[in-house]
Amino acid sequence: MQMKKGQISREGFLEEAARHVTAYYHLDGQRRERLLEQFEQYIFGYSRLSVLIDDRDVSDIRVVGYDNIRIKKKGRRMAAQVAFASPREYRQFIDYIATRNQVNISNLNAIQRFTDNESHPNFILRFTLSMPLVNTYSEPYLCIRKVPKTFPRINELIGQGMLDRETAELLVCRFRQGSTLICGGNSSGKTTLLNALKETLPDDMAVLVTQQADELTTMSHPDMMFLHSLPGTGEQKVNYDLEQISIAGLTMDVDFFIIGEVKGAEALYLLNAAYTGQICAATIHAPSADRAPDKLVDYAMYESRYSRDELMKMMDCFKTLVFMEHYRVKEIFECGEWNEERRSLDYRKIFERNLGLETGGA
Numbered sequence: 477m478q479m480k481k482g483q484i485s486r487e488g489f490l491e492e493a494a495r496h497v498t499a500y501y502h503l504d505g506q507r508r509e510r511l512l513e514q515f516e517q518y519i520f521g522y523s524r525l526s527v528l529i530d531d532r533d534v535s536d537i538r539v540v541g542y543d544n545i546r547i548k549k550k551g552r553r554m555a556a557q558v559a560f561a562s563p564r565e566y567r568q569f570i571d572y573i574a575t576r577n578q579v580n581i582s583n584l585n586a587i588q589r590f591t592d593n594e595s596h597p598n599f600i601l602r603f604t605l606s607m608p609l610v611n612t613y614s615e616p617y618l619c620i621r622k623v624p625k626t627f628p629r630i631n632e633l634i635g636q637g638m639l640d641r642e643t644a645e646l647l648v649c650r651f652r653q654g655s656t657l658i659c660g661g662n663s664s665g666k667t668t669l670l671n672a673l674k675e676t677l678p679d680d681m682a683v684l685v686t687q688q689a690d691e692l693t694t695m696s697h698p699d700m701m702f703l704h705s706l707p708g709t710g711e712q713k714v715n716y717d718l719e720q721i722s723i724a725g726l727t728m729d730v731d732f733f734i735i736g737e738v739k740g741a742e743a744l745y746l747l748n749a750a751y752t753g754q755i756c757a758a759t760i761h762a763p764s765a766d767r768a769p770d771k772l773v774d775y776a777m778y779e780s781r782y783s784r785d786e787l788m789k790m791m792d793c794f795k796t797l798v799f800m801e802h803y804r805v806k807e808i809f810e811c812g813e814w815n816e817e818r819r820s821l822d823y824r825k826i827f828e829r830n831l832g833l834e835t836g837g838a
Contacts, residue, residue, distance in 0.1 A: 523569050523572075533549050534548065535663070538619050542566035543560065551663070570618065591690055600693075602623060623667075625693065630644050630672045630676060650795060650796045651676065651796070652676070652755075655793055655794045656795070657760060659760050659764075659765060659797070664800040667692065667736065667737070674734060675695065681732050682729060683701070684734065685734045685736065686736065687737065688704065691736055733746070736759065738759070738775055741779040743773075744778070751793045758772075765798060768799070769788065785819060788820070791811060795810060797810075810825075
């Protein structure tokens with residue numbers, strides 16, 4: 477508390493802890509330093525998970541049980557070779573991170589999602605925590621997604637093989653000229669591509685980004701604003717979901733409107749904005765580029781009085797549809813006009829990974 481109030485520094489706090497260890501624990505130099513290192517990790521880091529959070533190759537951490545921790549490293553799932561000493565230590569850790577992130581984990585809040593964007597210099601940490609009240613087994617489940625604070629730019633993505641230079645130039649050009657929808661499965665690279673594309677926007681464009689978690693950030697753009705949702709849970713009555721934030725965002729003076737990931741009724745406001753000429757971009761889960769409009773319309777129908785056909789007709793305002801798979805741009809479609817006879821949108825495939833640029837219709 478004194479540190480948070482600025483009354484003592486982090487260094488001063490750790491020096492006091494070192495004096496305490498010297499006075500009350502009879503340890504040799506190596507064991508003393510190890511104890512102080514573990515104490516620092518517990519207070520300022522994430523205890524036994526700190527080594528996994530520090531590892532740049534680890535993107536996801538899943539604590540299934542106190543002695544069963546799984547990770548995704550370079551896209552592969554494996555055992556973490558890290559464990560808590562006991563169920564009691566693991567539960568103490570859960571209580572600690574909840575308190576640290578000002579999260580209530582009472583029975584009224586047995587499932588919590590929260591973000592820590594301050595404690596680690598390299599990553600934003602997205603937590604999903606479910607307590608034994610809703611779990612089949614008696615231990616909490618904890619999932620951590622690590623979002624890099626510094627993200628690759630377009631040239632770096634070319635170097636990493638996500639797309640070639642010709643495709644990158646095509647996407648950058650289309651991104652500035654019309655609305656773009658990027659789709660794919662989990663961890664397919666959707667957000668990474670959107671993050672890089674938005675950094676190519678000119679400085680004289682005002683950009684608004686709304687998102688559920690702080691995954692999209694900027695490294696250089698001077699006129700980019702970011703809003704995130706705030707869920708109300710249990711005793712917490714304050715609630716701002718993506719739908720409300722999107723409505724508020726559309727009243728601002730912006731040239732480019734972005735939704736980090738479409739998951740619900742906010743799709744209607746994204747679609748309305750794009751249909752009125754506002755340039756927009758978003759990511760969405762879909763199995764292919766030409767199926768992305770169907771998914772967006774499904775979400776838009778949650779709060780819409782429009783018919784499905786009316787909403788699909790509006791989808792022609794999304795000029796570019798991108799499908800991501802395994803961190804690669806797999807295909808790009810150009811969305812055409814509504815075909816009244818077939819009662820569907822016309823599409824033109826302009827890129828497929830194994831075939832390159834195309835000009836054929838679909």
